Amino acid sequence: MLAYARLVLICLLLFLALTENVELSNIVLGALIGILVAVILKPAPESLSIRRLPVALFNLARYTAWLAVDIIRNGIRVARIVLDPKLPIRPGILAIKSDMKTELGIALNAHAITVTPGEQVVEIGEDGTLYTHCLDVVASAAGAEAAQRTRRRLMEGIFE
Amino acid sequence: MDFTLKLILQAVALLAIVGGSLFSLIGVLGFIRLPDVYTRLHAAGKVSVFGALLLVVAAVALESLGVGKALVLIALLIIAGPAVSHALASAAYRTGVPMKRVERDDLAQARSAPLGPGLHGADSSADLPV
Numbered sequence A: 001m002l003a004y005a006r007l008v009l010i011c012l013l014l015f016l017a018l019t020e021n022v023e024l025s026n027i028v029l030g031a032l033i034g035i036l037v038a039v040i041l042k043p044a045p046e047s048l049s050i051r052r053l054p055v056a057l058f059n060l061a062r063y064t065a066w067l068a069v070d071i072i073r074n075g076i077r078v079a080r081i082v083l084d085p086k087l088p089i090r091p092g093i094l095a096i097k098s099d100m101k102t103e104l105g106i107a108l109n110a111h112a113i114t115v116t117p118g119e120q121v122v123e124i125g126e127d128g129t130l131y132t133h134c135l136d137v138v139a140s141a142a143g144a145e146a147a148q149r150t151r152r153r154l155m156e157g158i159f160e
Numbered sequence B: 001m002d003f004t005l006k007l008i009l010q011a012v013a014l015l016a017i018v019g020g021s022l023f024s025l026i027g028v029l030g031f032i033r034l035p036d037v038y039t040r041l042h043a044a045g046k047v048s049v050f051g052a053l054l055l056v057v058a059a060v061a062l063e064s065l066g067v068g069k070a071l072v073l074i075a076l077l078i079i080a081g082p083a084v085s086h087a088l089a090s091a092a093y094r095t096g097v098p099m100k101r102v103e104r105d106d107l108a109q110a111r112s113a114p115l116g117p118g119l120h121g122a123d124s125s126a127d128l129p130v
Helices: A002-019 A024-041 A050-083 A103-115 A137-159 B002-033 B037-062 B067-094 B106-112
Strands: A092-097 A119-124 A129-134
Touching: A002 A024, A002 B067, A050 A103, A050 A137, A050 B002, A050 B037, A092 A137, A092 B106, A103 A119, A103 A129, A103 A137, A103 B067, A119 B037, A119 B067, A129 A137, A129 B106, B002 B037, B037 B067
Parallel strands: none
Antiparallel strands: A092 A129, A119 A129
């Protein structure tokens, strides 16, 4: 039941965001569409507690802020590499251990790495190792461990 | 009050347009200058996400694109962009496109190790570059 309610709520919010109209008739229409989607999709029941939601949302915001800072910092680094006349790249593939337990966790971890300029996940091993292609593999290897530790700590706050 | 708000919105739009254009310019320069598929994907993938994202921000501040639509658009861009560049890089590696000026390759090592981690869906590693 809770999984259904969550899916309906997500659909309703998406519908309201797209139509930008919060009249009652529009909300009812959005809820009806959400219920239709939920009936068709039949989401699997999942154990989730509403009490944890504020903490998870707060951690998600903190994670997003950290990611934004990381993206800007790495973006400047990559821009300097590209604009340098000598083009000082040292490309290579670096194995980064992702200790996330769930598939969603590993996917989010790979997404966080790929969205950062200068790093991009090429392949994911069966044990969850992220094989990351880096523009400057020497610099990335030096900072990868610490960055991955911060990333992991922040993401664990979201999931549990 | 109304005037001040408009001025702030215009300043935000200006910053976003300049930022997005600079980002796209550097990305395209990188796309031309970098040597191979993988490094070029770095440039192309990030331009298509952040260059477009900043221009969407400018469109919200200056034109009549709604905030809700813009948020959905930004979320889709951020989710889809990295997935696309990962899929392209993975496909390039599996079909054996060589890397240039490579300094280190942990993936090739993992694949050639006898009991190393296997990879999803790849059945032969004989034709891959070392």
